Amino acid sequence: MKKVVALSRKEDLPALKEISEDESFNSYFDSERRMLTVYVPDSDLDKVIDTIRNRLDFRYKENI
DSSP: OEEEEEEOOGGGHHHHHHHHHHOSSEEEEETTTTEEEEEEOGGGHHHHHHHHHHHSOTTSTTOO
């Protein structure tokens, strides 16, 4: 299992919330801290990271 943490800007919060609802893994969404934490099996790690990359705008340094 791997822990994936994604931080975002306020404008990207809806995208993070969608990710936490879509994935069938254990995920925790904290809108106050603008953070998504997902616990993913090793076999699905690439899929989850690709999903996060596609939904967040990484041109801004706030999106990590």
